[in-house]
Amino acid sequence: MKTNMNKNFVIIQMARTGDLIQTLSAANAFKANHPDINLSLVARERYAAPIKSILEKTFSRVFTLSKKSIFNSSTTEEIVNKVDDFLTVLNCQSFDVALNLSFCKTSFYITTLINTPHKLGNYYSSKHELVTKDLFTQYLSSFVVNSSINSFNINDIWLALMGGRRAQLPERKVETKEGNFKEILLHPFASQERKHWKTGKWVEVIYLTLKNNQDTRITICGSKEDQPQVHQIINDPILKLFKNRLSSVAGILTISELHEKMDRYNIFVGHDSMVSHLASLKNIPTVTFPVGSVRPHETAPLGVNTIVATPKTSCFPCYVSDSCQDFDCHKDISHQLASELITIQLRNKKVDMNEIITKHGHYHAASANIYIGKQNPDGLYQLVPTQETISTKTIMRDLYQILWTYKFFESSPRVSNPIVSQSALNELSTIKSNLHNLFELSEFAKKYCTYILQEINSESPNITNINDLSAKIDEIDRLSNMIKKASPELGPLVSFYEIQKANTSGTTIVEITENTYLVYHDISVSCSVLDELLDKIINTSNKNKNIHQGR
Amino acid sequence: MNSIEKGINVLKEKIKLGQELEHKDFVMALTATLIEEVDADLKTGKSNEDKHE
Numbered sequence: 001m002k003t004n005m006n007k008n009f010v011i012i013q014m015a016r017t018g019d020l021i022q023t024l025s026a027a028n029a030f031k032a033n034h035p036d037i038n039l040s041l042v043a044r045e046r047y048a049a050p051i052k053s054i055l056e057k058t059f060s061r062v063f064t065l066s067k068k069s070i071f072n073s074s075t076t077e078e079i080v081n082k083v084d085d086f087l088t089v090l091n092c093q094s095f096d097v098a099l100n101l102s103f104c105k106t107s108f109y110i111t112t113l114i115n116t117p118h119k120l121g122n123y124y125s126s127k128h129e130l131v132t133k134d135l136f137t138q139y140l141s142s143f144v145v146n147s148s149i150n151s152f153n154i155n156d157i158w159l160a161l162m163g164g165r166r167a168q169l170p171e172r173k174v175e176t177k178e179g180n181f182k183e184i185l186l187h188p189f190a191s192q193e194r195k196h197w198k199t200g201k202w203v204e205v206i207y208l209t210l211k212n213n214q215d216t217r218i219t220i221c222g223s224k225e226d227q228p229q230v231h232q233i234i235n236d237p238i239l240k241l242f243k244n245r246l247s248s249v250a251g252i253l254t255i256s257e258l259h260e261k262m263d264r265y266n267i268f269v270g271h272d273s274m275v276s277h278l279a280s281l282k283n284i285p286t287v288t289f290p291v292g293s294v295r296p297h298e299t300a301p302l303g304v305n306t307i308v309a310t311p312k313t314s315c316f317p318c319y320v321s322d323s324c325q326d327f328d329c330h331k332d333i334s335h336q337l338a339s340e341l342i343t344i345q346l347r348n349k350k351v352d353m354n355e356i357i358t359k360h361g362h363y364h365a366a367s368a369n370i371y372i373g374k375q376n377p378d379g380l381y382q383l384v385p386t387q388e389t390i391s392t393k394t395i396m397r398d399l400y401q402i403l404w405t406y407k408f409f410e411s412s413p414r415v416s417n418p419i420v421s422q423s424a425l426n427e428l429s430t431i432k433s434n435l436h437n438l439f440e441l442s443e444f445a446k447k448y449c450t451y452i453l454q455e456i457n458s459e460s461p462n463i464t465n466i467n468d469l470s471a472k473i474d475e476i477d478r479l480s481n482m483i484k485k486a487s488p489e490l491g492p493l494v495s496f497y498e499i500q501k502a503n504t505s506g507t508t509i510v511e512i513t514e515n516t517y518l519v520y521h522d523i524s525v526s527c528s529v530l531d532e533l534l535d536k537i538i539n540t541s542n543k544n545k546n547i548h549q550g551r
Numbered sequence: 552m553n554s555i556e557k558g559i560n561v562l563k564e565k566i567k568l569g570q571e572l573e574h575k576d577f578v579m580a581l582t583a584t585l586i587e588e589v590d591a592d593l594k595t596g597k598s599n600e601d602k603h604e
Contacts, residue, residue, distance in 0.1 A: 067585055076553040083582045084575075106588065109581035113574065126571045128580075 008093065009162070010040040010114060012100040012121070014065075014107040016191065017047045017255070018274035018299075020055065023101055025281060025302060026155045027058050030164035040093065042110060045069075050255040054281075063090055065110075091115045098123075100137075101158055103145055120161055132499050136161040139404065142495035144298060148317050149393060149492055151401035153381040154298050160408060166379045171304040172283045173348050174266045181217045181245070182346055184209070185262065185279065187270035188233070189222050194292030194318070196271045197330050199229050203236045204335035209342050210242040216346060219265070221258055221275060222250035267345050268301075276301040287345045289338060291329045293320050296371070297397070302381050306373035307341050307351060309333050312366075332367040336360050341370070353387045378411045390418045392427040396489040399533045403526060420541045432534045434487040438480060438494070439527035442520045445476045449517035456510055466509075473516075477501070493530075497523050559583050 013023045020043055027039055041048070041059040045066035048055060055062050063086075070082045091114065100111040100121025108130065111123035120134045122141070132138050136157055143150040144157070159166055176182050186206070190196040206218055220230050230250040233239070239246060253261065259278050268279035272290040279286055280301035287307045290296040295317050300308050310316065311332030318324060337360060344351055351372060357365045371383035382401075385394075395418065405413045420428065448469045455465050477498070484491040500519045506512035558579040565572060572580075 067589060070585065071589060076555045080555065080558070080578060080582050083585070084578050087578065087581075105584045106581065109577055109584060113577050113581065124572075124577070127569055128566045128572055 006038075007036070007097070008038045008040065008095045009097045009099060010042060010090075010093070010095040010116070011059075011162075012042045012098065012102065012107050012111050012114075014042075014044055014102045014104055014110070015047070016274070017051060018191070018277055019102070020047055020051060021274060021277040021281065022155055022299070023158065024051075024055060024058055025277065026158040026162065026164075028281075029155075029159050029166045030162045031058060032167055033164040040095070042090065051259070053256045054259055061093070065106075087113050099162060101161070103140070132503050133505075134161065135408070138496055138499045138503070139408075141499050143400070143404075143492040144295075146319075147492040147495075148295055149397050149400060149489065150295065150298050151382070151397045152298070152404070153300065153302065155302060156380050166375070166381070168379075169302060169304050169375055169381070170283050172285060174285060174346055176215075176266060182213065182215055182267075183265045184216060184218045184342070184346070185265035185268045185275075185284070186218050186220050187222060187268070187273055187275040188220065189226050189229070190271045190273045190292075190294075192292065192320075194324060194327060195273070195290075195294055197289070197291065199232050199236075201330070201335060203233055203239060205338045205342070206233065206246065207238050207242070208335060208339035210239075210245055212339065212343055213346060217245045217247070220246070220248040220250055221253065222248075224251035227251045267342070269342055272296065272299055272301070280306075285345050287338075287342050289333055291316070292324075292327070293318050293322075297383055300371075300373055300381075300383055303373055304375065305345075307345055308371040308373065308383055309337065309341055310369045310371070312369055334360075334364045334367075337364045337368060351386045376413055378405060378409055378413065380405070380409075390420050390424060392424050392431070392489060395420065395424070395428065395537060396431070399530055400493075402533060403529055406529075418537065418541075419544050420537065425538060425541055428534055428538055431487045431489055432531060432538070434483050434490055435527045435531050435534070438483050438490065439524055439531070441476045441480050442523040442527065445473050445520040446517055446524070448472050448476070449513050449520065452513050453510065453517075456513075493526065555579070555582060555586070 011023060011027065013020055023041070031037070031039065038060045039058065040061040040063065041055060042063045042065070045064040045068070048062060048064045052062060065086060070079055073079045073082060087110075095114060095116045097118040097120065098111050098114045098116045100107050100119070100123060103122065108122050108124055111119055111121060121137050123131050125131050132141055140157060144154065156166065174182065188196060188199065188202040210216060210218065220233065222230055227250055230248045234243070234246055234248060249258065255278070258275070259282070262279060262282045262284060265284060268276060268284050268286045270276055270288060272288050272294045276286055276288050280303050283303060285305060286301045286303055288301060289309050290300070291311060296308050296310050300306065311329035313329040313332055315322075316329040337356070340356060340360060341351070351370055353365060353370070370386045372386060374382055374384050376382050402413055405411055452466055452469045455461050455469070480494055481498075484494050497519060500522070501516060504512055504515040504519060506515050562572070562576050562579050562583075565576060
């Protein structure tokens, strides 16, 4: 019998370098739980090559798919042969488990083509149907892809998918010897324009930070392509006074070299980019400003007491497919607030909103949400708000967190009952009413499943009756789908169960119907749980409102 | 029509008919996907490999 001693897992991650670094972080945590399991990685050459030496510290083998080499072929046969050769090399390894962490067709096909008895994540069946069997990938498909209501860090979901639990994250405080400068590593860039501020705003942040922290130096990092913008920042006239405390390694250090030298920096400042995750690997305290399509709850760099400030603009976070010219979310966080948060991290101070408001006024504090990264008692990484930021979306995110923490980890996190505004109460009532509809539809579907089973078990089953009942279940699914439009906050929940239904196991009509019944039963249970939680919030808010009116 | 185009047409037909696909069919599907990616990159002038894109 095989033991952990000779188990080989292969992780497929075909997304960008930042995603690879986050995968590495989850893999490190998994290795801490299961040091005897060999981990291999399949990635794209262009994203893995810059960090290969870092990846190879954790992964025993790193297989890279190079489109450049594949398409540098003289004939079409050669292209197909090169793709096949890549898979042949992979299949020489005898993997026990393949885990696909990415959501693109390339990764689905590669996972399909790896010969292994166990597969997790998305892949295709032999009839080219997308298979999403495991609970975590079903969650990722519905709550992470195409939704912004997910409350878990993607790292924790990936780790749970691997079968690991994160140990306590180490706390690292900013310590410098007397007389030495405090060093800030600044990465003011990101992969897309919408994900980073313009250089002018960073100039103001740098100015204020260096002015208020005379014992501090800033080093800007980035790629060769970023050099013109770095030049613009460093040579801005308002920073002339601070030239001796401002330098750049952009385009000079490779990513691996930067990683090697990162220990010399006390804090990292930037957007939610690949470098922020690199800093998190080194346990460097971070201050990040996610903007555009970045989902902070999902991708904030891991670390104890990390500071994350996000815009309050209602369209944040947007979708990559949304067109945007104005970048309103870039304006929400003022350079005064950004610089204040950097100073707080640099001085190991706690974020105190009252102090920030006293110092800078409501105007600067009111347009941003400020979070502190913490691990909850279940070891899950979460962004804890520093002030009450109550919107329907945040309430639903909290409620989903309770629901999914119980489903995934059989644990119940404590979430306080917020007092919500009248407009939020009205929205929550609509959601509650649609939850009732979803519950009732599921109960009807359960009845039809039972009727189908009764028909099959009768002495002479009538196929027409079975088809009629099945059509009624289809109708219920169509009506459930309409709830997505009526209450978009319930959309991910409906999508999750659609995926579960599409992946119902069973080879006979009896097995499939029984398992479908269980999915509908689970919908009813989820609706009941959410309904009860919503009840508590609505009642507490109403009670509070009555007390205020009675005074 | 080159061998990839022929392979893709065979693959599409098999999927349409709900037939079981073999290893070589999936290799063809993967090749076709990589070609799509390269085409999209050329059209947009940037990488189109993001998970949410």
